Amino acid sequence: MSDQSWQIRPERAEDAPLVEHLNAISFGPGRYAKSAYRLREGVEPVEGLSFVAMDGVELLGSIRFWPVAIGMEKSLLLGPLAVQPGLRGRGIGIALMKHAIAEARAQGHASIVLVGDEPYYVRVGFARLAPGRVRFPGPVDPARVLALSLQHNVMLTLKGEVRRAHINQPICACGAAVAG
Numbered sequence: 642m643s644d645q646s647w648q649i650r651p652e653r654a655e656d657a658p659l660v661e662h663l664n665a666i667s668f669g670p671g672r673y674a675k676s677a678y679r680l681r682e683g684v685e686p687v688e689g690l691s692f693v694a695m696d697g698v699e700l701l702g703s704i705r706f707w708p709v710a711i712g713m714e715k716s717l718l719l720g721p722l723a724v725q726p727g728l729r730g731r732g733i734g735i736a737l738m739k740h741a742i743a744e745a746r747a748q749g750h751a752s753i754v755l756v757g758d759e760p761y762y763v764r765v766g767f768a769r770l771a772p773g774r775v776r777f778p779g780p781v782d783p784a785r786v787l788a789l790s791l792q793h794n795v796m797l798t799l800k801g802e803v804r805r806a807h808i809n810q811p812i813c814a815c816g817a818a819v820a821g
């Protein structure tokens with residue numbers, strides 16, 4: 642977009658309600674049932690890797706990452722990535738991903754995994770993993786398990802169960818925070 646009026650900047654605390662709303666309209670209530678959501682439960686997004694695309698005070702799109710462990714390795718779980726429904730197809734999603742991937746690389750992260758549509762994510766370098774190599778909690782279409790190495794000329798060695806890398810806030814089954 643040559644006449645681009647919008648910019649990408651780090652997400653701020655005051656952006657969170659807008660981002661939550663965008664994710665709600667983009668993914669619907671079914672998002673809580675997804676495997677990827679279980680890996681986010683009780684865990685904060687990776688600090689310094691949440692970005693928003695803004696046109697003035699208007700939120701156009703958002704990307705966040707969550708910290709995961711796969712086997713013995715740490716990785717980043719990409720998502721949610723969402724763009725306002727009326728603004729899709731203008732390059733905002735790809736721009737958000739390119740920006741965030743460059744930042745993740747600069748911060749020294751080794752790899753990114755996600756569950757998503759290969760024809761879209763291949764545009765920024767993601768590739769499908771061999772079926773069963775990386776296992777998410779709950780059912781996931783193996784064709785949608787994608788990964789990207791952030792280290793030049795380093796092959797991905799990710800293998801095993803995807804787990805939360807740590808838990809910030811223990812959650813009980815009813816969703817309420819557990820004291821202490």
Ligand SMILES: CC(C)(COP(=O)(O)OP(=O)(O)OC[C@H]1O[C@@H](n2cnc3c(N)ncnc32)[C@H](O)[C@@H]1OP(=O)(O)O)[C@@H](O)C(=O)NCCC(=O)NCCS
Nearest residue numbers: 667722723724729730731732733734735756757758760761
């Ligand atoms: C997926 C999403 C983030 C893409 O954002 P966007 O800003 O529209 O994407 P871009 O404009 O950067 O890229 C658009 C291009 O990608 C293609 N594309 C978009 N979604 C795609 C998909 N799921 N599979 C394959 N190609 C896709 C478009 O057809 C378009 O192709 P073109 O450049 O040849 O015309 C946006 O559609 C969205 O918010 N969807 C709802 C939430 C969602 O599904 N997020 C992804 C979770 S896996």
